[in-house]
Amino acid sequence: MTLNADIGEGTGTDKALVPYLDWCNIACGAHASDPEHMQETVELMQQHGVRVGAHPGYPDQENVGRISVAMPSDQITEQVSSQVKLLQSMAKVEYIKPHGALYNDMMSDLEVFNAILTAAKRHQLPLMLLAGDFPIHHALAQQLDIALYHEAFADRAYTPDGQLLSRSESGAVHQDVHLIVKQAQLFLEDPPYQIDTLCLHGDHPASVEAAPQIRQLIDC
Structure with missing residues (x-):
């Protein structure tokens, strides 16, 4: 099991999170960041x-x-591909993980998922997606020979069908450190499906505070 986080989005918490991470998902200048900040983020990740x-x-x-x-x-x-290409000019990119609404749309709309798969195929990169019972997503990725990394969220609430609860809904992001650590522990000890990595969000103080404890759980 690995720990990943969305990084380089101007939250000011990157330096606090990075010592506990295995993987980082670097914003590529569209929803957040710019080339200068991307380069600084890459250098920070490389140091660790x-x-x-x-x-x-x-x-x-x-x-x-x-x-x-x-x-x-x-x-x-083209949007996904151009953003990946920009980051590739600065670092070795090992996978793609869409952000925010694009990630949610990828999980709920197969047309969007196929568009992102096409970009992943172009760059010969694995794609990170929500862990769960999504057989059609898996079949489509297999057809294009795209490897998938399955992630679960320690700090997000889920809907009954296994999707992430929309951030527009109350309680979508856990604000309690104990709850975040407990959810991570459940995924580690009794995963309901294949999980390759756990995600934390650096834009929430409780998630940053929970990172050392989750790192310890993973390393046990």
């Missing part, structure tokens, strides 16, 4: 030996990529 993944999102910094943007499939592919 953290593996780098691209974290592309909808081009909407005003809403931090958390609102769906209507665009045709080929445009989604």
Whole structure:
């Protein structure tokens, strides 16, 4: 099991989180960040030996990529591909993990998922997605020979069907350190499905505070 976090989004918590991470998902300038900040983030991750993944999102910094943007499939592919390519000019990118609304749309809309798979195929990179019972997603990825990394969220609430509860809903993000650690422990000790990595969000203080305890649980 590994620990990952979304990084380089201007939250000011990257330095506090990085010592506990295995993988980092670096914002690629669309929903957050810019080339200068991306380079600084890459250097910080390299100092700590953290593996780098691209974290592309909808081009909407005003809403931090958390609102769906209507665009045709080929445009989604090009958006993801161009953001990955920008990060590849700075670091060895080892996988792709979409951000925010693009991630949610990928899990709920197979047209969006296929568009992102096409970008992953272009760059020959694995794709990170929500761990759970999503057989069609797995079949489509297998058809294109795209490896999948399955992630669970220690600090997010889930819906009964295994999707993430929308951030617009109350309680979508856990604010209690004990609850975050407990949820991580449940995923580690009794995973309901294949889980390769746990995710924390650096934009919430409780998640940052929980990171050392979760790292300890993983390393036990």
